[in-house]
Amino acid sequence: MDAPLSTPTGHDRHGRYPQAVTVEDVQRNLVAVRSCIAAASRRVGRDPAGVRLLPVSKTQPESRLRLAYAAGCQLLGENKVQEAHLKWQALQDLADLRWSVIGHLQTNKAKLVARFASEFQALDSLRLAETLDRCLQREGRALDVFVQVNTSGETSKYGLAPEAVAAFLQALPAFGALRVRGLMTLAVFSSDAARVRRCFRLLHGLRERLRQSAPAGIGLDELSMGMSGDLEIAVEEGATVVRVGQAIFGARALPDSHFWPGEAGGGPALSGDTLPGGVFA
Numbered sequence: 001m002d003a004p005l006s007t008p009t010g011h012d013r014h015g016r017y018p019q020a021v022t023v024e025d026v027q028r029n030l031v032a033v034r035s036c037i038a039a040a041s042r043r044v045g046r047d048p049a050g051v052r053l054l055p056v057s058k059t060q061p062e063s064r065l066r067l068a069y070a071a072g073c074q075l076l077g078e079n080k081v082q083e084a085h086l087k088w089q090a091l092q093d094l095a096d097l098r099w100s101v102i103g104h105l106q107t108n109k110a111k112l113v114a115r116f117a118s119e120f121q122a123l124d125s126l127r128l129a130e131t132l133d134r135c136l137q138r139e140g141r142a143l144d145v146f147v148q149v150n151t152s153g154e155t156s157k158y159g160l161a162p163e164a165v166a167a168f169l170q171a172l173p174a175f176g177a178l179r180v181r182g183l184m185t186l187a188v189f190s191s192d193a194a195r196v197r198r199c200f201r202l203l204h205g206l207r208e209r210l211r212q213s214a215p216a217g218i219g220l221d222e223l224s225m226g227m228s229g230d231l232e233i234a235v236e237e238g239a240t241v242v243r244v245g246q247a248i249f250g251a252r253a254l255p256d257s258h259f260w261p262g263e264a265g266g267g268p269a270l271s272g273d274t275l276p277g278g279v280f281a
């Protein structure tokens with residue numbers, strides 16, 4: 001039998017990643033992240049080509065996004081739709097740059113996503129599916145979507161409860177402009193690697209079960225899970241997309257409570273197992 005995987009999280013680096021200020025910095029970071037993906041893939045006998053790296057550029061200024069584009073990034077992830085929309089407008093000259101919205105979306109902002117995004121990873125309600133579909137039909141566009149699942153059980157996290165996903169998927173074929181690609185999750189933000197791994201395993205297991213019952217046309221090949229601090233564990237557990245910000249661009253200036261509202265302290269809730277160094281201060 002294989003030895004159990006004991007990959008630690010990298011959450012102790014949270015808030016400390018050095019800033020990427022040149023194209024070469026970004027390129028070097030991309031190479032480093034890809035080599036982590038490759039190493040994690042090898043540990044479980046996966047082909048690293050089966051993992052897409054989605055650079056997350058939230059809070060980064062336009063100039064930094066241009067560096068990323070020059071370094072070869074053609075799809076950028078943003079978690080706030082208004083910020084993403086402004087950046088899309090500012091970077092219109094980069095005609096082949098595409099956008100993935102990865103954060104919770106209020107129904108009243110669906111129209112913006114329908115206008116410019118090529119991917120949306122946080123679908124979590126029928127009302128939103130309905131509104132997005134209507135806006136997309138009006139724009140004559142289609143959108144790749146991921147259904148967000150709450151695998152940590154934290155009330156502060158968005159996403160459907162795992163047991164609600166099967167019924168949710170049954171309703172999605174009605175929305176012709178939504179191309180369902182798979183599932184997305186955020187693991188518990190903890191230095192306890194076993195707890196993090198449990199979230200990813202849950203998403204993978206759920207996907208395997210849903211495959212039996214998913215309606216025709218609903219794709220479940222993709223598993224978007226893993227970020228700077230836990231991407232290696234996510235890849236070991238079957239991620240096909242990892243969403244990586246800080247390890248590519250550097251630490252963000254704003255506390256994470258800005259992005260994940262409702263979470264305790266300066267960052268995602270750690271329920272007592274705060275990491276060393278007060279990185280969430």
Ligand SMILES: *Cc1c(COP(=O)(O)O)cnc(C)c1O
Pocket residue numbers: 056058079102103186226227228229243244245246247259
């Ligand atoms: C910010 C964010 C990420 C990336 O986090 P990093 O720590 O910068 O890698 C991934 N997923 C979502 C939904 C995010 O909001």
